[in-house]
Amino acid sequence: MTKNKTVQKFRSYLGAFLLIANLLTITVTQAAATPASFAPVNAHYFIELNTNKEHPFKGKFQEMFQDAANGAEHPEMLQLLINNIENTDLAYSQIHRTDSSEEISFLTVTIDQDLFNQAVSSSADIQVTELGLGRKIYQNGNDFFFTYLEGNLVAASEKGFISDLLMQNQKPDSILKNNGYQNFNSKANPESFLKIFQDFQHQPSTQDDYYYGPVVPDWLKSQGYAFSQTLNGIEGQIVVNL
Numbered sequence: 001m002t003k004n005k006t007v008q009k010f011r012s013y014l015g016a017f018l019l020i021a022n023l024l025t026i027t028v029t030q031a032a033a034t035p036a037s038f039a040p041v042n043a044h045y046f047i048e049l050n051t052n053k054e055h056p057f058k059g060k061f062q063e064m065f066q067d068a069a070n071g072a073e074h075p076e077m078l079q080l081l082i083n084n085i086e087n088t089d090l091a092y093s094q095i096h097r098t099d100s101s102e103e104i105s106f107l108t109v110t111i112d113q114d115l116f117n118q119a120v121s122s123s124a125d126i127q128v129t130e131l132g133l134g135r136k137i138y139q140n141g142n143d144f145f146f147t148y149l150e151g152n153l154v155a156a157s158e159k160g161f162i163s164d165l166l167m168q169n170q171k172p173d174s175i176l177k178n179n180g181y182q183n184f185n186s187k188a189n190p191e192s193f194l195k196i197f198q199d200f201q202h203q204p205s206t207q208d209d210y211y212y213g214p215v216v217p218d219w220l221k222s223q224g225y226a227f228s229q230t231l232n233g234i235e236g237q238i239v240v241n242l
Contacts, residue, residue, distance in 0.1 A: 033150035035091030035108035038165070041173040043093035043106070044202040046181070046195075052087045053193035054231050093175065096204045107155040116148050129159075135166040184226040189235050192228035199224045 039046055089110040096103050111119075120126055120138060129137040137159060138146050145162045146155035156162050165171060175181050181197050188195055200223050203216040228235045 033152060035089050035110060035152055036176055037171065037174050038108045038149065038152065038154050039091050039093040039106060039175040040095050041175055041177050042199075042202045043095050043175055043178075044199050044204070046091065046093040046175050046197040046199075048195040048197075049090045050088075050193050052089070053191055055193040056231060095202065102158070104161065105157045106161070107153075109153045110151055111148075111153045113148065113151075116153055119153075131163070131166055137162050137166065180224050181226075184238065187238070188226075188228040189230050191230045192235065193231075194229040195226070196228075197224065197226040 036046075036048055091106075091108045093106045094103060095106075123140065125140065127139040129139070131137065136147060139159070140146070143157045144155060145157070145159045146153055147162050147166060148154070149165060154162065154165060175197070178199065180199055180201075184197055185195070200216045200220050203214075203221075205215055205218070207215060223239055225239055227238070
């Protein structure tokens with residue numbers, strides 16, 4: 001399988017999560033890090049959904065998620081999540097690694113430890129890599145690697161990124177340390193259930209076998225855009241200095 005197809009497959013798998021992000025219900029029984037704390041600082045695209053906030057999509061996306069699960073190759077883990085969808089935090093981000101031109105995807109969902117364990121045990125096809133000291137990398141298919149960290153399911157399309165999270169004493173710098181995101185987040189309405197942040201600084205300048213999104217000219221590299229949404233609609237679109 002080519003890297004391009006691998007990333008596309010991962011994206012399609014994550015599509016189910018993104019379609020129902022406003023409904024992923026998971027009761028958290030421990031203090032959890034926010035999903036944003038695991039998103040890479042150099043992500044060129046970042047979307048954050050908090051369904052603990054009031055939003056107009058209650059009950060709307062569960063059907064879409066169910067349709068996606070019905071068509072999945074290994075739907076068992078997705079089905080357990082469907083059954084527990086309503087209030088949670090979710091973050092999805094992408095980076096374009098310049099040394100190999102790969103587009104790598106990340107997903108973080110706040111989830112209870114017991115539910116995570118049930119999801120893992122529900123599929124006989126999940127492979128486990130033991131790193132010692134209780135650290136494990138789970139693999140479902142060729143391009144979905146995940147683990148459990150600080151109250152969150154953290155997934156990536158490349159195994160090495162999950163390994164780095166588990167083996168380092170401190171988490172790598174996250175989107176929370178991105179100056180542009182900090183500026184945006186400080187101004188966003190605290191009642192926002194959706195935030196989207198695009199960082200042109202890390203946006204690919206050309207299209208290739210892995211990246212088919214919009215390209216950004218050099219004069220825009222210091223800019224980006226972001227918006228947030230509440231029940232009253234989109235709060236505004238801003239250009240941020242990164």
